[in-house]
Amino acid sequence: MKAAVAHEFNTPLTIDDVEVPTIGDNEILVSIKASGVCHTDIHACHGDWPVKPNMPLIPGHEGVGVITEIGGNVNHLKKGDRVGIPFLYTACGYCDYCLEGKETLCPDCLYTGYHMNGGYADFCRADARYVVKIPDELGFIEAAPLFCAGVTTYKALKVSNTKPGDWVSCVGVGGLGHLAVQYAIAMGLNVVAVDTGEERKALSMKLGAKHFIDFKKDKPEERIRSLLGTGVHAAICTAVSKAGFDSAYASVRRGGTMVLVGLPPDDMPVPIFDTVINGITLVGSIVGTRRDLEECLDFAAMGKVKTDIQIRKLEEINQIFDELEKGEVTGRIVMDFES
Ligand code: NAD
Ligand code: ZN
Ligand code: ZN
Secondary structure (H helix, E strand, O other): OEEEEEOOOOOOOEEEEOOOOOOOOOEEEEEEEEEEOOHHHHHHHHOOOOOOOOOOEOOOOOEEEEEEEEOOOOOOOOOOOEEEEOOEEEOOOOOHHHHOOOHHHOOOOEEEOOOEOOOOEOEEEEEOOOOEEOOOOOOHHHHHHHHOHHHHHHHHHHOOOOOOOOEEEEEOOOOOHHHHHHHHHHOOOEEEEEEOOHHHHHHHHHHOOOEEEEOOOOOHHHHHHHHHOOOEEEEEEOOOOHHHHHHHHHOEEEEEEEEEOOOOOOOOOOOHHHHHHOOOEEEEOOOOOHHHHHHHHHHHHOOOOOOOEEEEOHHHHHHHHHHHHOOOOOOEEEEEOOO
């Protein structure tokens, strides 16, 4: 099968002919039809984070397709089912977190396209217990980004301590952030979008943001305070930039929440005095559970969110990474495996 393979950190991926994976009793084989490109895949190929991925690696955790093989213990899925393989490849199933339905916090969890080969390939192996079915209303291309960008931002909003009518800032309106804007609006929140460039401004306003702030032209925290008279109830930060995190923190009102989602390889020094005096809550949010994913897919199936997609090919992966790193991509890139 054809796959994009990272052989070493910080070197271009190569398009290789590799063996189709064999599956275990609890696993399935998925013929990939579409695969979204997440900024996390770039962090993985750079070895940006303290926990390193296994090399050589087939990245990708927004792979969706059709089941072509089923392991002996799998009864709840069948050949032909349409599924997506999210970032959470597997979890133990028995720890406190797994038992409470918080499997993304399982200390023994493994990540797709990181610890395990992912969706930048014609076929991908998956743990049958952790894939989620794609609603009939959604095609493969439009479903793919929801398996990471969608569920991650949906979950970030769920943990943001907000209620309808509150103000949120979506700091970063990239692949994740432009879905954050839509989920927030679908939840009845008012959105201030923060990013740069006319295209992202136009997209944010089309999606229903009340304001767009260009971080290269304005200081977002100051502009937010002048627009609202105070800070936001919650900031959802998906920016791949420490400056974005600092600004997001500074834009939260007293009693508000900052949700940390983006993963630039930096530290974020938090002022103790301001956090205490202003009663600020800081929440780290990692992807979402299978239940979150089902809910997030339902929003899309009902037409309440729609990813802004550029369709590309697997062979273009190095160019795609380059464009993402330079901040040239608006919306999400999805690689089409069917054409
Ligand atoms: P992306 O490249 O599509 O979007 C990032 C956006 O941040 C770009 O639009 C960029 O212009 C913007 N940005 C950069 N500096 C900014 C600033 N100072 N203020 C506001 N915006 C700024 O990336 P993506 O695929 O959306 O991923 C974003 C980040 O989220 C990555 O670090 C990725 O690894 C991480 N991520 C986290 C989770 C999680 O579970 N927490 C899941 C998926 C991705
Ligand atoms: Zn991702
Ligand atoms: Zn567990």
